[in-house]
Amino acid sequence: MKNISQQVSILADKIHQLGATRDRVLVAMAGAPGSGKSTLAEEVARVLNAQKCRSLVVPMDGFHLDNAILEDRGLLPKKGAPETFDGEGFLIMIKRLHAKMDVIAPTFDRNRDLSIAGAVHIPSDVPVIIAEGNYLMFDEDPWNDITSLWDLTVRLDVPMDELRGRLIQRWLNQNLSRAAATRRAESNDIPNAKRIIEKALTCEITL
Numbered sequence: 347m348k349n350i351s352q353q354v355s356i357l358a359d360k361i362h363q364l365g366a367t368r369d370r371v372l373v374a375m376a377g378a379p380g381s382g383k384s385t386l387a388e389e390v391a392r393v394l395n396a397q398k399c400r401s402l403v404v405p406m407d408g409f410h411l412d413n414a415i416l417e418d419r420g421l422l423p424k425k426g427a428p429e430t431f432d433g434e435g436f437l438i439m440i441k442r443l444h445a446k447m448d449v450i451a452p453t454f455d456r457n458r459d460l461s462i463a464g465a466v467h468i469p470s471d472v473p474v475i476i477a478e479g480n481y482l483m484f485d486e487d488p489w490n491d492i493t494s495l496w497d498l499t500v501r502l503d504v505p506m507d508e509l510r511g512r513l514i515q516r517w518l519n520q521n522l523s524r525a526a527a528t529r530r531a532e533s534n535d536i537p538n539a540k541r542i543i544e545k546a547l548t549c550e551i552t553l
Contacts, residue, residue: 350389354402357390357500358397360551361474364497365399370446370533371474372495374482377502378539379426380512381512386502386553394474402472404443408452408480409436410461426538427530433488440477444495446470480538482549491548501549510540 357373364371375387387403394401409432416422421430444450455464468475481489485497493499504512513535517527 350386354389354393355385356551357498358393358553360498361390361394361401361452362397362399365473368497369553370443371497372440372444372544373474373498373500374492374496374502374546375474375476375478375502376480376482376484376546378504378509378542379480379535380509380516380539381502381504383478383502384478385388387476391474391476400472401474401476402468404451404466404468404477405454406431406436406477406482407454407456408466409433409439409459410454412460418535426487426532426534426536427541428483428484431479435491436479437488440492440495443477445469455493468544473511474500480542483549484542485545485547490547497552499547499549500551500553501546503552506536506539506543510536513539 361373362373363503377383384405391403410425411421411430411432413422413425416425416430423425424430439451441497446451448470449468450461450464451466451468452461454461465495482496483493483501484490510531513531514527518524522530
């Protein structure tokens, strides 16, 4: 298994190659929850920026539906599943980024468990956009309509046993007891992870 430095080097080199022939490179970094997408995306962007290649990370999590909407739809216990996101809204944003438009995007505050509108500015002249999220290469509507817009697709493939430990740890970090953290992970996060793996679309690079 490659360490993160090797992974970052592989991705940065590939993005530089793509950038030689186009004005903007749209990267999809997909994988199950707890697979390390955010960490890897931020590190790739940091290295690219250090190499004078301006890059921004755009998380999919900003498109979480608000808890009030999820509760009204009976989906709050499934938060994190595909149907608990504004998938169509995310698709529209990626289309605008593909067209090299100036875009304002939402972000997600994990501590407050809510999305914040208008929190991320993506100027039209940024050459590299790294989108990261669970459903960027996922074979369900509307997510599978996004696949043709990516210039590079990357999947983080982590064994389920490792994912389980990481997902429980997430809840432990929120000060839940071991029993409560395990229940939260096993009732929703782990089923979501299995669904993502079962319906994953093939990516150009798997790490």
